[in-house]
Amino acid sequence: MGAMTAHDSAFVLACLGKPVPHTPVWFMRQAGRSLPEYRKVRAGIPMLESCRRPELVAEITLQPVRRYGVDAAILYSDIVVPLAAAGVDLDIVPGTGPVIAEPVRTESDVAAIRPLTPDDVSYVDEAVRLLVAELGATPLIGFAGAPFTLASYLVEGGPSRTHAKTKAMMYGQPDTWHALCTRLADITLEFLRVQIAAGVSAVQLFDSWVGALSEADYRRYVMPHSARVLQQLEGVPRIHFGVGTAELLPAMGEAGADVVGVDWRTPLDVATARIGPDKAVQGNLDPCVLFAPWPVVEAEVRRVLAEGRAAPGHVFNLGHGVLPEIDPDVLARVVEVVHETAGHQ
Numbered sequence: 070m071g072a073m074t075a076h077d078s079a080f081v082l083a084c085l086g087k088p089v090p091h092t093p094v095w096f097m098r099q100a101g102r103s104l105p106e107y108r109k110v111r112a113g114i115p116m117l118e119s120c121r122r123p124e125l126v127a128e129i130t131l132q133p134v135r136r137y138g139v140d141a142a143i144l145y146s147d148i149v150v151p152l153a154a155a156g157v158d159l160d161i162v163p164g165t166g167p168v169i170a171e172p173v174r175t176e177s178d179v180a181a182i183r184p185l186t187p188d189d190v191s192y193v194d195e196a197v198r199l200l201v202a203e204l205g206a207t208p209l210i211g212f213a214g215a216p217f218t219l220a221s222y223l224v225e226g227g228p229s230r231t232h233a234k235t236k237a238m239m240y241g242q243p244d245t246w247h248a249l250c251t252r253l254a255d256i257t258l259e260f261l262r263v264q265i266a267a268g269v270s271a272v273q274l275f276d277s278w279v280g281a282l283s284e285a286d287y288r289r290y291v292m293p294h295s296a297r298v299l300q301q302l303e304g305v306p307r308i309h310f311g312v313g314t315a316e317l318l319p320a321m322g323e324a325g326a327d328v329v330g331v332d333w334r335t336p337l338d339v340a341t342a343r344i345g346p347d348k349a350v351q352g353n354l355d356p357c358v359l360f361a362p363w364p365v366v367e368a369e370v371r372r373v374l375a376e377g378r379a380a381p382g383h384v385f386n387l388g389h390g391v392l393p394e395i396d397p398d399v400l401a402r403v404v405e406v407v408h409e410t411a412g413h414q
């Protein structure tokens with residue numbers, strides 16, 4: 070029997086650790102440059118501008134659902150969209166990522182980032198409503214960036230390998246750091262509340278770069294802010310994701326997530342032993358495995374499914390986002406293999 074609504078879809082059930090007919094699957098960055106139909110509709114439209122056009126957002130969000138038959142859609146947007154909406158001067162540069170015109174260095178720079186109001190992101194409300202109507206029983210995932218990852222872009226001014234300036238603020242100006250993270254947590258919370266009110270079935274908090282921290286520093290400088298976001302959200306499952314977080318997994322679960330996203334470095338059974346038996350996991354095929362010959366891909370998919378059995382619920386995904394060079398046909402075959410395998414009973 071198929072799911073009747075997004076609320077009792079395999080994806081939502083797996084997030085809550087309930088029995089499912091098959092393991093649900095979606096891919097981080099499933100919408101985007103790996104799809105020719107995406108490149109076609111995005112041609113000539115800057116990334117941030119594309120996120121402010123509800124019809125276009127809906128079309129791009131639906132493209133991978135149509136092509137792959139994944140168990141969830143993820144809203145087409147970006148983690149810096151609410152920052153731009155709150156008045157931060159920034160751009161998303163193709164091939165680089167977010168670039169901030171005036172990086173945040175002082176307490177007064179922090180004060181200049183204003184709180185977000187729902188009116189600032191009315192186009193997101195509109196896009197989610199269009200999508201929920203269109204998707205029917207397929208759940209829509211809303212998302213936002215977590216305070217550390219957003220702070221890293223704001224303080225560094227762009228992508229960074231070491232996060233040196235971010236850590237310098239964290240250790241050297243802890244009051245400024247906590248003021249910045251408090252403001253970012255407020256923005257993230259408001260952004261996610263808009264999406265939940267408009268009807269998303271789950272939310273994912275992306276703390277992509279937090280693996281740069283030790284567990285002790287994570288607990289001291291970051292976790293209180295992420296925990297406030299996760300714990301103040303109500304009504305939908307919460308997924309908490311980062312890359313390189315093997316040492317942070319217990320804390321990321323404690324922060325208040327229902328599901329912890331795991332990258333490919335930690336097998337899902339090992340991850341579950343660290344996170345504890347009461348939380349579902351999401352992941353964790355290495356995106357680069359998708360470049361291997363099919364028998365290798367298939368064996369890796371089956372290994373991930375087997376290791377996911379250790380958790381009370383498993384949402385199949387990659388360990389990080391789809392790379393632009395990945396062949397969409399391989400992702401379609403991955404979905405087939407996952408769907409053919411019996412889920413958690």
Ligand SMILES: Cc1c2[nH]c(c1CCC(=O)O)Cc1[nH]c(c(CCC(=O)O)c1C)Cc1[nH]c(c(CCC(=O)O)c1C)Cc1[nH]c(c(C)c1CCC(=O)O)C2
Pocket residue numbers: 096097098099100101102111116143144145146147148149161162163164165166167212275277390
């Ligand atoms: C760190 C981060 C960002 N953005 C995001 C994160 C967290 C996830 C992660 O860790 O990958 C989140 C994000 N960004 C985008 C989505 C859309 C939904 C999806 O399909 O997953 C999501 C969930 C669209 C996007 N966001 C971006 C694109 C590419 C834009 C383009 O077409 O040029 C898309 C489809 C741009 C972007 N925005 C960002 C980066 C690093 C980049 C890539 C820069 C590049 O390599 O060109 C910041």
